[in-house]
Amino acid sequence: MSELLPAAPRIYWLESKAEIIKSARMPQFIIPTIALPPAFYALFALALGQGSEAAATQTLATFGVFAMMGPALFGFGVNIAAERETGQLELKRLSPMPAGAQITAKIAATTVYCAISLVMLYSLGIVAGVALAAAQWTAMILVHFLSIIPFSLMGIGIGYRFGQGAAVAIANIVFLSLAVMGGLWFPIMTMPQVMQSAAWVLPSYHLGEIALMAAGQRNDSFLLLHVGPLLLITLATAIFAWTGERQQSR
Numbered sequence: 001m002s003e004l005l006p007a008a009p010r011i012y013w014l015e016s017k018a019e020i021i022k023s024a025r026m027p028q029f030i031i032p033t034i035a036l037p038p039a040f041y042a043l044f045a046l047a048l049g050q051g052s053e054a055a056a057t058q059t060l061a062t063f064g065v066f067a068m069m070g071p072a073l074f075g076f077g078v079n080i081a082a083e084r085e086t087g088q089l090e091l092k093r094l095s096p097m098p099a100g101a102q103i104t105a106k107i108a109a110t111t112v113y114c115a116i117s118l119v120m121l122y123s124l125g126i127v128a129g130v131a132l133a134a135a136q137w138t139a140m141i142l143v144h145f146l147s148i149i150p151f152s153l154m155g156i157g158i159g160y161r162f163g164q165g166a167a168v169a170i171a172n173i174v175f176l177s178l179a180v181m182g183g184l185w186f187p188i189m190t191m192p193q194v195m196q197s198a199a200w201v202l203p204s205y206h207l208g209e210i211a212l213m214a215a216g217q218r219n220d221s222f223l224l225l226h227v228g229p230l231l232l233i234t235l236a237t238a239i240f241a242w243t244g245e246r247q248q249s250r
Helices: 007-024 027-047 053-086 088-094 101-127 134-146 148-161 164-181 193-201 203-214 220-249
Strands: none
Touching: 007 027, 007 053, 007 101, 027 053, 027 101, 053 088, 053 101, 053 134, 053 148, 053 164, 053 203, 101 134, 101 148, 134 148, 134 203, 148 164, 148 203, 148 220, 164 193, 164 203, 193 203, 193 220, 203 220
16 A cells, blocks of 8 residues: 555655554553553443443543543653654654654554544443434544543653653653543542642543533533633643753754
8 A cells, every 4th residue: 555655645654554563562552551441441330330321421421531641641752752762763853754754653653542442442331331322422532532632742742851761650640640630530529629629720621521511411501611721721731742842852
């Protein structure tokens, strides 16, 4: 297939293919980021949900956001940090490869692994009794895939600022903190007031609430209350990513 493409698109295709294969050969990436969300969902929705369709639907909506976090944070953050340390990043910059090929490849790999995790998650959701209208499925899928954006930007910022070892540790802390404090595992109302207040500055909380609205589990009249802060947070993560990249390129 790649031989039939013009030169520039062929480079994008080959770089994306290489990034996907590289990630597939890393069990430390595949297991926690791809397998963990479906495994946790099976525990919370199937084992502990006691057959409640509402509980299975709510958990599916929030765990879909959780499933996007791992590939985005680790796929960008840890991989960029590793490439910086080994000199691969500098080598690619000096090569005649198009400037956007590297980031396009990482976006492609992240999207592929997010899609795999979502397919596993949605399959378990259907087994657990989730029954949504076609429009609700479409809206929830859209929200889940849009979740990739802020977490990828966070990952880029981490990857350009820290070495591989530190990036792994920081990505893990951010990953688990956003999941717990964002109310993706347990309803935010069950947490102390200080944590409920802190959730408003976390993208995971707003994305989880918007996903719940898409699934018909929240009143969508409050949509703008979450979209507004989410856009501001995404802008902040974009600045974090951009300044990290500029710092590295000097």
